[in-house]
Amino acid sequence: MKNILVLCGGQSPEHLISVRSARNILNAMDHSKYKVTLVGISQQGAWRLITMEEMGDEITTQGRPVAIRPGENECLTCEGESLGMIDVVFPILHGPNGEDGTIQGLLKLLKLPFVGPDVLGSAVSMDKDVTKRLLRDSGMKVADWILIEKGEPAFDTITKSLGSVVFVKPANMGSSVGVHRVTNEAEWKEAISDAFKFDRKVLVEKGIKGRELECAVLGNEDPQATGVGEVQSGDFYSYEEKYTSTSHAEIIIPAKIDEKYLPELKQTAIKAYKALDCEGMARVDMFLTETGDILVNEVNTIPGFTNISMYPKLWEEAGISYSKLIDKLIDLAIQRGN
Structure with a gap:
């Protein structure tokens, strides 16, 4: 029986989504194959050993403190007691300080195999500016953008370059946190102010008229891609649209698109995955325009695993159950090792 350490919570604004994802993963795991150790990270950065019963909507003071001892065979201890040899870590931590x-x-310093991409793939995929540069230089299409690191360019200067509808995004954030659709100067000022609360780098992207499609990718040297799902929402797929009970967004799997586009969409997803040095898993978000152009929007290296998340649903549609998907992710982590 393998000892799997599930890490959840974290210090980012996506803390609550991480906890929801972890709860679903724990429920889906085959506990006849795995001994599961659950460690929650509070928004203050404290690591705590918790049980499913102690797991609330967020990690606060529940559980007992965990200590990390680099260089030791059994590197994680709780109140002096070893947590045992960890075979694989499943970090389900979204956003900064996790993804x-x-x-x-x-985890590499601790010599612990882990699910998902390595350091480089995780870092470059998290930074939307770096992601776009690498994808563009690999021959893929992305939405035009301007990077702002300080100050506030005039809105009319932005629209001359990018058009009348733009999206303002913190460079290193997920789940649409801090993202705004902007069509006028009042919205512009509010969006820039909010985005800089989350990052020192802010992207302003050209609004793209197209269908929002997502593809799940799995693998190390020879990654495989699913078919595509579609998100149909209002002006854009905001945090509220993703995670609140009042959401009107619709997830369609498989997406109802002309099948002639499917091979190129899957090939683009795999090409983006490789260009960003991803391993294990990632969800690739793309736009399909009315003229048939495919633009890569983002690559999420620790996609959501909530009950409404696209990544596990796409693999389920492809014939791999939630439980079998977790098995595959753990096996990929072991194959890669450290």
Whole structure:
């Protein structure tokens, strides 16, 4: 029986989504194959050993503190007691300090195999500006953008370059946190102010008229891609549209698109995955325009695993159950090792 350490919570604004994802993963795991150790990270950065019963909507003071001892065979202890040999870590931590290469670097120093991309793939996929540069230089299409690191360019200067509808995004954030659709100067000022609360780098992207499609990718050297799902929402797929009970967004799997586009969409997803040095898993978000152009929007290296998340649903549509998907992700982590 393998000992699997599930890490959840974290210090990012996506803390609550991480906890929801972890709960679903724990429920879907085959507990006849795995002994599961659950460690929650509070928004203050404290690591705590918790049980499913202690797991609330967020990680606060529940459980007992965990200590990390680099260089030791059994590197994680709780109140002096070893947590045992960990075979694989499943970090289900979204956003900064979880999906950006930081936790991946720590796990490598601890010599613990882990699910998902390594340090480089995690870091470059998290930074939307770096992602776009690498995808563009690999020959893929992306939405035009301007990077702002300080100050506030005039809205009319932006619209001259990118058009009358733009999207403002923190460079290193997920789940649409801090993202705004902007069509006028008042919205512009509010959007820039909010986005800079989450990052020192902000992207302003050209609004793309197209269908929002997502593809799940799985694998190390020879990654495989699912078919595509579609998100149909209002002006854009906001945090509220993704995670609140009042959402009017619709997830369609499989997407009702002309089948002639499917091979290129899957090939583009795999090409983006490889260009960003991804391993294990990622969800690739794309636009399909009315003229048939495919633009890569984002690559999510720790996609959501909530009950409404696209990544596990796409693999289920492809014939791999939630439980079998977790088995495959653990096997890929072991194959890659450290």
